[in-house]
Amino acid sequence: MTDPENSQGTPQICPTDPTTQALAVRGLTKSYGDATVVNNINLDIPKGAIYGIVGPNGAGKTTMLSMATGLLRPNKGTAWISGFNVWEEPNDAKRSMGLLADGLPIFDRLTGKELLTYVGALRELDEGIVDQRSEELLEALGLKEAAGKRVVDYSAGMTKKILLAQALIHNPKVLILDEPLEAVDPVSGRLIQQILKNFAQTGGTVVLSSHVMELVEGLCDHVAIINRGVVEIAGHVDEVRRGRSLTDVFVDAVGGAALQEGSLSWLGASEGHSEGQNQNEDRAE
């Protein structure tokens, strides 16, 4: 575990063998020109964990996950999934993982059922198994009725659910989910959380990034707070929050923002609105 007391967050030496972890990254760095988006990140995610990665917008979470899953080549460092080096043994690593990528479109001119069939076939599953699992996933995620509808016509929440279904279809060892519950309704959200808990209980590992602290606090047993491309704090949720709420720890770690006194005071003041409107009308005349 990274020392929560360490203000720099990222340990310089990581004694753990990365091949024993469900997901491990060492010295992961990505720069675009002068801007370093991910700066020498080390992280160990143990097997069987539900691991939350949180951070403000633009912190580098998605970039880190993209490098860890082989979508983006790092400038430095590497990643392991289920003991396989993502950049040296990519196919073994990819076989072990399921990914729900946030913000990346899928082949949305396919129907939900077609998309699952497509991914199942890519994952070299038998046709019968793909058919059976597709039906079960669609049923479980409340997408049965929409199975024949093109994904482009799904709502944002339905799209998240079909993305989750495609990540699960090959029964991966490590499930990597970027913002899995964004735009999902509370009923489906609870269902998805149940699915993830069951998955972890049977030995699977879940890595999820989220902005929703309550979700991470309630669902995850481990958490890492990433800010400006580095890991600020990482470890077991209880150790990280030390009796406080995770939101407070997060705000302390990344720095809070407060509304200045008197700022936006006109908002909701109906007299001011009428005055302004009258002035405009006068000008128009």
Add this chain to the structure above:
Amino acid sequence: MTKTLLKLQLTLWGRTIKGNKAAIVMMSLISFYALMGLFGFGIFLALGLGQDHMGILAGVVSVGMVAYCIAAFMWPSGEGQLDPTAFSTMPLSAKQLLPGFAIGTLLQSRGIIAVICTVATSIIAAVFLPVGSWPMIVFMMAVSLVTTLLLGELLGALTSGSSSRVSNDRRTVLTSVVFMVFVVGYNMLIGADGMSRIDAIGAYTKWTPFGAGAGAIEAFAVGLWGEAGLLTLLAFVYVAAGFWLWSQLINRALTAPLDQGGQGQSAKDSAGEGKKVLFLPGIPWSVGGAIFSRSLRYMFRDSRLLGSMIVFPLLGVLFIFQSFTVEFFMIYVGLIMMAVFAGSVATNDFGYDGPSLWLNIVAGVKARTLLMPRHWASMLPGSVSIVVFMIITIVLAENKTTAVLICFIGLGIFISSAAVALLVTTFNPYPTSKPGTSPWGDRSGYSGAAFVGAFAALLLGWIPTIPTIALGIFGLVTDQMWMIILAEVLAIILPVAVYIGVAKVCIRKVEKDLPEIFDKVKTHVK
């Protein structure tokens, strides 16, 4: 309000142009074609007016208006920044917006070109028509300019204004068909020497919005006062009706803009019991089969690609028609053209898959499987069209020896062009607009990489077949059958060898650099 709208148009227009090579290239191309057209039709007009051809002015003005409308139709999302739906949440009416929208049409390159063309046409008309008709020329040409701008905006408003995916897809199919039919029709007209009778066209179009203003000028110039009055009245009625319709369309766009168009329907064939999902009939269950079936289904479901499905058959129809109306040799030209163009659809497979490629990457699909079935799917529509066209060519040809030789050469060029397409698709991927974008609104084709792709596909496909063509022609001229047969064999062997070599190089490239390829296409062009 009008001042604010014009400032908005100018600010956003400036930002669209600044640093956007694609937009600049597009504007330059349209301007160049417009000015070339102005030059050509200016000569037509001067010659026609010099010979007192009644109807020539109406004909030329009508053709100009049609050209403007086509530009507005094909590039609807270009420079016009004032979209009425953007104002739908504000307490505004069409009456308040219309003046700004109307003047805003002049703050775009096509509006400026329309003004230049109007002024030039007016000057040419003034040179040849009596001095007494000059005020009429100025006045009615101005009316024609307003009509032109109005027609463009009406067409744009009619063909957009829906947020529905289904409506947009249907519209794209319709516009693709209409455009291709127009191109074929235009070529048939050229073949039939129709443009030299432009005054005859004008005699009809002067009664329509396209030529009423110009028709009134011509009638006035020759003293047909009744007709001049009637056409002037008609021109005003058309303009008034156009403004009324435009304000109705703006009002429609301002009122519940998200509520227009159809809703996504469930696919009829995908979830049926006992039916294969995704996989096309005859395609075995495999990774490659999934990629092939997905890619081919996309040809019909993605409006960016749908155009290519329509282009090949229509191109075939055009050349077969010309083989009867112009010369039979045109059928051979058509065969070679189709073979050359067949690869052009397949020059950016990774770009068309775009960000969705991540699904294939994280599934750990082998490079060969990722690349080849996708490529074959892109080549299939062209190959089917070519095979059908070859059969028709051989059936229609009197000299079967020549026809068979040209079919072999065409097949060779097709294979070479597939090899070039594969090479370009792998080494020159570039981002495209998102699926569902109208081919006319797709700006991705104006990037440097897109130009490289298009020209490579058109120019390099010939190279492996050059020895074959030389040998074949020599064999035909000297009447040596062994030489013709050798040319036919080489026509296939050389391109196949090139194709196999290229495929190996491309597979190695994908194995090594897939994340970098993905990096280039992971964001759609907006």
